[in-house]
Amino acid sequence: MTYKSSRDGILERIENFEKDSWINITDPSIEELKEVSQLCNIPIEFLEDPLDLEESARIEYDEETNCTLIINDFPTINNNNQFDSYITIPIGIILGTDYIVTVCSQSGDFLENLIKKNVNTLMKSRFALEILFSISTQYIEKLKKLNKQRLKIENNLRDSLTNKQLYDLMEIEKSLVYFLTSLKANADVITKLFRTNSVKLYEDDKDLLEDVRIENNQGIETTELYTRILNSITGSYSSLISNELNNTMKTLTLFTVFLTLPTLVFSFFGMNVILPIADNDPSSWIITLIIALIFVIWIGLVLSRRRIF
Known part of the structure; x- marks a missing residue:
């Protein structure tokens, strides 16, 4: 133009x-x-x-x-x-x-x-x-x-x-x-x-x-x-x-730790060997739960003192 x-x-x-x-x-x-x-x-x-x-x-x-x-x-x-x-x-x-x-x-x-x-x-x-x-x-x-x-x-x-x-x-x-x-x-x-x-x-x-x-x-x-x-x-x-990714991985790791401890306890008492708890004792499953709970509380206190969560 x-x-x-x-x-x-x-x-x-x-x-x-x-x-x-x-x-x-x-x-x-x-x-x-x-x-x-x-x-x-x-x-x-x-x-x-x-x-x-x-x-x-x-x-x-x-x-x-x-x-x-x-x-x-x-x-x-x-x-x-x-x-x-x-x-x-x-x-x-x-x-x-x-x-x-x-x-x-x-x-x-x-x-x-x-x-x-x-x-x-x-x-x-x-x-x-x-x-x-x-x-x-x-x-x-x-x-x-x-x-x-x-x-x-x-x-x-x-x-x-x-x-x-x-x-x-x-x-x-x-x-x-x-x-x-x-x-x-x-x-x-x-x-x-x-x-x-x-x-x-x-x-x-x-x-x-x-x-x-x-x-x-x-x-x-x-x-x-x-x-x-x-x-x-x-x-x-x-x-x-x-930071969000680190928090996600941290949360997943904590879940893994807390779920692993009860699994170890239940696996130990589920072995086909002689155990301190009698098989015919009706309260044996409660004792197993208490032991697993003690481990969970203990690891929770350790992680809390180290400010991991």
């Missing part, structure tokens, strides 16, 4: 490629990439690299076409999981002589926000900074959602502990790892924008770039904080699980 700012400052969708327009490409084919490359005089590599999900954030300049490529990672929902976890994928922002092009394998909410915001396509550098700022705010929003999910799971864990809840915590932790890695890579790109000469920045642009850096740093700090909290929670519940 192609957009261009009107004289009234409203971002309008247009059918053809025009000078000073914004070309937004999502999940394109090879033919579409070649067409955009030829019409806009953009290196084909600049259009292909952001489509690689493993591509790292960076800035690259091509002197022959006078084009600058800015690759940043943005968060998106992981469609392979029923739980609302996130991954990060790259988006390419290409600043050409006459065009600004964004290329990505998936569409992002932040691009729709830019359309509603009516950004000016004539100011290409500022347009790119608006995209970077919108990406940084996306991280903050997604982090708030992850934290709400964590609090909900934590409240449920206090009532009952299930494998599903632990798996959900693992998904949140995985999302935070994606966020922290991408945010730090984006921070390097933002730092390079302050020093690069290929992207011309005016004073207002520098102020906006500073806002982008502040927002990105806030995302890094928030992600690190949530990661530490999550690690603390998982560590605590791992200890609780281990």
Whole structure:
């Protein structure tokens, strides 16, 4: 889709490629990439690299076409999981002589926000900074959602502990790892924008770039904080699980001990040999029970003094 700012400052969708327009490409084919490359005089590599999900954030300049490529990672929902976890994928922002092009394998909410915001396509550098700022705010929003999910799971864990809840915590932790890695890579790109000469920045642009850096740093700090909290929670519940298992084994061991002693007594008096108690004595079974009970009370006192239970 192609957009261009009107004289009234409203971002309008247009059918053809025009000078000073914004070309937004999502999940394109090879033919579409070649067409955009030829019409806009953009290196084909600049259009292909952001489509690689493993591509790292960076800035690259091509002197022959006078084009600058800015690759940043943005968060998106992981469609392979029923739980609302996130991954990060790259988006390419290409600043050409006459065009600004964004290329990505998936569409992002932040691009729709830019359309509603009516950004000016004539100011290409500022347009790119608006995209970077919108990406940084996306991280903050997604982090708030992850934290709400964590609090909900934590409240449920206090009532009952299930494998599903632990798996959900693992998904949140995985999302935070994606966020922290991408945010730090984006921070390097933002730092390079302050020093690069290929992207011309005016004073207002520098102020906006500073806002982008502040927002990105806030995302890094928030992600690190949530990661530490999550690690603390998982560590605590791992200890609780281990403690519950120890208590269960302890209870089973005590039952085994108390049941073994009467069995030994009854087995001894059940042997087919001469015993101190006469076989024809009607009170012999009572004596056997008393002996077994004495053993049980004795072992119970010994275990109680050692604070085993």
